[in-house]
Amino acid sequence: IQLTQSPSSLSASVGDRVTITCRASQGISSYLAWYQQKPGKAPKLLIYAASTLQSGVPSRFSGSGSGTDFTLTISSLQPEDFATYYCQQLNSYPHTFGQGTKLEIK
Amino acid sequence: QLQLQESGPGLVKPSETLSLTCTVSGGSISSSSYYWGWIRQPPGKGLEWIGSIYYSGSTYYNPSLKSRVTISVDTSKNQFSLKLSSVTAADTAVYYCARRSAAGNDYWGQGTLVTVSS
Numbered sequence: 001i002q003l004t005q006s007p008s009s010l011s012a013s014v015g016d017r018v019t020i021t022c023r024a025s026q027g028i029s030s031y032l033a034w035y036q037q038k039p040g041k042a043p044k045l046l047i048y049a050a051s052t053l054q055s056g057v058p059s060r061f062s063g064s065g066s067g068t069d070f071t072l073t074i075s076s077l078q079p080e081d082f083a084t085y086y087c088q089q090l091n092s093y094p095h096t097f098g099q100g101t102k103l104e105i106k
Numbered sequence: 107q108l109q110l111q112e113s114g115p116g117l118v119k120p121s122e123t124l125s126l127t128c129t130v131s132g133g134s135i136s137s138s139s140y141y142w143g144w145i146r147q148p149p150g151k152g153l154e155w156i157g158s159i160y161y162s163g164s165t166y167y168n169p170s171l172k173s174r175v176t177i178s179v180d181t182s183k184n185q186f187s188l189k190l191s192s193v194t195a196a197d198t199a200v201y202y203c204a205r206r207s208a209a210g211n212d213y214w215g216q217g218t219l220v221t222v223s224s
Contacts, residue, residue: 033210035153042202042217043153048209056110086153090210095143097153 005098011106020101022087023068031091034072038083108133110215124190128203135184136161141206142187146199193222
């Protein structure tokens with residue numbers, strides 16, 4: 001299963017609302033997770049089962065979708081949110097990742 | 107608090123075998139609720155899922171690497187390991203070990219850079 005994220009990169013300002021999309025090449029129900037990765041660090045799980053917020057993750061992050069189309073939304077960007085975001089499908093092996101979306105400061 | 111730590115050589119020669127171990131502390135690798143896996147990231151590139159293992163020894167591999175990959179588990183040491191044979195420069199990457207729950211990969215090691223070079 002291939003995952004295609006869009007956009008590949010995005011410039012935004014603090015306080016902006018941002019949406020990243022992830023499209024699967026075939027249906028994956030809600031078996032999708034979102035991760036945040038900062039330079040030199042391991043990815044951090046943000047959202048699982050497409051829309052469930054991982055414990056400790058700020059509520060400005062939200063996820064939606066099922067089947068083949070998914071979105072990650074950050075409602076009001078904070079300085080610490082500038083990072084690269086990846087989606088991953090856990091519906092079937094191999095558990096593929098999207099190519100990533102780099103969120104940069106405008 | 108669960109912690110995962112990768113260990114192994116940082117430099118491997120082409121055609122040789124890359125070997126890494128992930129030591130789990132603060133929890134049991136024998137829990138029936140989790141899988142344990144390896145993910146890699148070439149410098150400046152995205153994440154690639156390598157494979158995962160259950161404490162019983164059941165394994166799942168990425169077909170793109172399957173002929174070269176072996177993941178094993180040692181429950182007595184609370185460790186699991188990765189072997190990747192016949193490496194080339196394309197295998198140069200940061201290698202992460204991670205725990206997979208029903209939620210996804212919720213705990214990660216810090217990652218270890220493995221460079222393939224003569």
